[in-house]
Amino acid sequence: LPIGDDLAALRFQAGDILLAGADQALDGVHFDSRVHDPRAIGRKATNRNLSDCAAMGCLPVAAIVTMALPRGSGDEFARELYMGIEEAGALQDCTIIGGDTASWDGKLAITVAILGRSDIKPITRAGAKVGEGIYLSGPVGGSLLGRHMTFRPRVLFGHMLAKRESVSAMVDISDGLTRDLQHICRASNVGAVLYASAIPIHDDAMQMHDHLSPLEHALYDGEDYELLFTSPHALQVSSSDGSSSILIGQVISEPGMWLERNGQRTPIDPLGWDYQL
């Protein structure tokens, strides 16, 4: 159907599974409208959702966008915001098919609802098994320095992993490596050991200069949007976007999470640091 009706219409392949979800991007929580330009804000709003598709190994198809604009934002601001939203979608073949825009006496709030498709069973958090390796798609930590606004969602890498049946459980890192690992552990009813020396620490984590070490930033910082996954295989895969399978630990039967350093295991508290803009 052409645009302009209350709902958009799509026809799905028979057999394809439809995946659907939504994430918000809120001023003062996920971005700061005093600092970040509208195009970048729009991109992030979409990319957060595309990253959810990546985490489940599915391909994004379409997105629906609602924007609550502070009264007086102006047409140019709204247009830039929308261009950012559309631009990020287009890079992953995801079309904006509808939504709703309103002005209000409130702060900028954007919700993107995303529709994805999968011709295989989507990857969840619940498939990790004892003995499997734990992998990251790239270095983490220090995203607050700017990467949380500019990350590229790992859609193709996630889809490749799912297609090759290489992964048993997967999430994208939004809450932080250890918290998102805990999501997998709880859903899969397993525990995890992380090898301190194997965790890829992003350069940004070295530049944070606060009371946390770079390793702690890698373990606890949120909004990295790398993929965290488990696999029964010894994976050595990489993709053209710079993602690769980096082994960082192992799934164990004992519930809980441990950091292994110089042969010593210490328990990890996933609430190490509370990410806040």
Added chain:
Amino acid sequence: LPIGDDLAALRFQAGDILLAGADQALDGVHFDSRVHDPRAIGRKATNRNLSDCAAMGCLPVAAIVTMALPRGSGDEFARELYMGIEEAGALQDCTIIGGDTASWDGKLAITVAILGRSDIKPITRAGAKVGEGIYLSGPVGGSLLGRHMTFRPRVLFGHMLAKRESVSAMVDISDGLTRDLQHICRASNVGAVLYASAIPIHDDAMQMHDHLSPLEHALYDGEDYELLFTSPHALQVSSSDGSSSILIGQVISEPGMWLERNGQRTPIDPLGWDYQL
């Protein structure tokens, strides 16, 4: 899939068309959190979207909900809000399958994205033809007195009309009778005459006691959420929810909209009154 992953998964019947859209409910625009209780706010947030399904003659299947809660709203408030959202969906067999909740230093904002299905071509705004009758599903005007919070979306009536191939174009009245009629006229490239004496005026429109007449309220007030549709047939249908086909005018070839009163036609300005809470 069980709940808890980044996206929810659904399997669609082969041949079914998927419909998708989203609407916001914003504090100070669509409700007033100082006056309306959270359960009623939640209901309205869902019902606005269910009404979009009604307008296209499709059946709602699932909804995805994001909520931006003012910091300190409390668990009870959030729970009541969610119960209202869920309750309204359940009445129309629409399940909440996922979403995102966050706290922020902003006002209450809710977005509901809705997924519907149709085994026939969905009804749009673009099918009205010269000579057809223009119909309303019920009386309009004065919704501001409370009905804008408590309306029941005309899902079954809309679906029945679509299934029987009784309608050529349809919308739900959110912006106001004349503005939404203009949407049909423009999309269908036609004009319209409304018969003043035939327009069903809601009792609430009589109680407004302002500078507008009850008829003007019926013509210009928004958020009635009755269905406005055109049909090539002389319809006389009604449904168990109290909806019926009320003939209020005729589609004409000349672009524009006219009000016919005592045999005289006067042009209608759809911007008669700007609905604002």
